[in-house]
Amino acid sequence: MRGQINPRRAIAEAEDSPAMLENRKGKLRLDMNENVLGCSPKARAALLRLDAEDFSMYPEKENAVERLAPHFGVHADEMLVTCGIDDALRLIADVFLERGRRVLLVEPTFPMYRFYAGQREARIISLRYDSGMNFPLRDVLTALRSAPDVFFLANPNNPTAGLVGQREIEEILDAAQQTLVVVDEAYFEFSGVTMLREIRRRRNLIVTRTFSKTSGLAGLRIGCAFAHREIAKLLKRAQAPFPISAPALAVAEAALKDKVFVRRYIGEILQARKILINGLGRLGIRTFPSAANFVLVDFGARGPSAISALRRRGILIRDQSGAFGRPGFVRITVGTSAQMRRFLKALEPLV
Ligand SMILES: Cc1ncc(COP(=O)(O)O)c(C=O)c1O
Incomplete structure (x- = not known):
């Protein structure tokens, strides 16, 4: 082959990005922490109201931010819209990470977080949740003494589903x-704990949210x-001028306005989460406390076979053995109460 095209070393040496499962439509999707009820009908209607001009114009994201910001109680200059949190994380890496910089993770x-930090050749300082999935606050405070450049904290955390309290995060921000x-x-809507109110008085904080x-x-x-x-x-300086499509901006605004839909969905999930956790307990399966719309469980040695048997029945759950270094850990998205009963019934003969 003639010619030599050289990618950056971090990309040349990285593993391929993991293939995500496809053809999931119509299955019981308990694997990606999505909203299993779909979106608000009012949000969908907003898409149908867009006309040909809306589709032919480049999207006006700053106008959209002006309209969205009051829903979050912030000013437009304190907020960016991004193509999912994934895109916000890439942007943060673009602005704050490069070779020689350090990233703290638990x-x-x-x-x-690791994916983007690795692409920027930042060094990772990795702390671990303990076997009870407790957050190692003291270790984090100690690690902060060496002034890493960025600390990414998912709160509630994925995949453990645990929550760090507001006071602990304030302690972290002070340190x-x-x-x-x-x-x-x-997953803020399920936990109710947020640091959003802190952004105005702290310059070392970014809060991300998703639709x-x-x-x-x-x-x-x-x-x-x-x-x-x-x-x-x-x-904003590092952001492309048109990172979000006009339909996404229009639908997001309508979704934010439909507070009844969101309240009902959260109510249903909190109820269904109890059914799931109690049902798993009855089957002798260990669960960890959840502040989110998913639950981390430990199936032990039965894990891999249960995951594949459920998949054959059209029920998807997420294997987490890679994250924990041993088979058995699984993340289950909370669906409706009826879906949780269906899931438990299918699981019972397998464990
Ligand atoms: C903690 C956490 N952050 C961000 C994301 C990605 O969000 P988005 O769909 O907005 O990119 C996920 C998705 O699972 C997540 O679990």
Whole structure:
């Protein structure tokens, strides 16, 4: 082959990005922490109201931010819209990470933090959740003394589903005087704990939110990041001019307005989560406390065979053996109460 085209070393040496499962439509999707009820009908109607001009114009994201910001109680210059939280994380990596910089993680956590940090050749300082899935606050405070550049914290965390309290995060932010703390609140609506109110008085904080979970818009790809206006300005400087499609912006706004849909969905999930956890307990399966719309469980040695048997029956759950270094750990998305009963019935003969 003639000619030599050289990618950056970090990409040449990286593993291929993991293939995600496809052909999931119509199955009982308990594997991706999506909203299993779909999105608000009012949000879908907003898409149908768009006309040909809306489709032919480049999207006006700053106008959209002006309209969305009051729903979050922030000013437009403290907020960015992004193509899902994934895109916000890439942007944060673009602005704050490069070779020689350091990233603090408490793992297992959302894998995209490590993915983007690795692509920027940042060094990872990895702490671990303990066997009870407790957050190692003291270790984090100690690690912050060495002033890593960025600390990514999913709260609630994926895949453990645990929550770090507001006071503990304040302690972290106080200790992180030279570290940017990214609090990823993808599952905020289920926990109610947020650091959003802190962005105005702290320059070392970014909060991320998504429309993929509670709003049921994972397919549209829209999320947002919030920060002190000086930090938000840096992120906006690195952002492409049209990162979000006009349909995504229009639908997200309608979804935010439909508070009844969101309240009902959360109510259903909290109820169904109890059914799931109690049912698993009756089957002798260990679960860990959840502040989100999913539950981490330990099936032990039965894990791999149960996952494949369920898949053959059209029920998808997420294997987490890679994250924990041994088979048995599984993440189960909470669906409706009826779906949880169906899942438990299918599981019973397998464990
Ligand atoms: C903690 C966490 N952050 C971010 C995301 C991705 O969100 P988005 O769909 O907005 O990119 C997920 C998705 O599972 C997640 O679990």
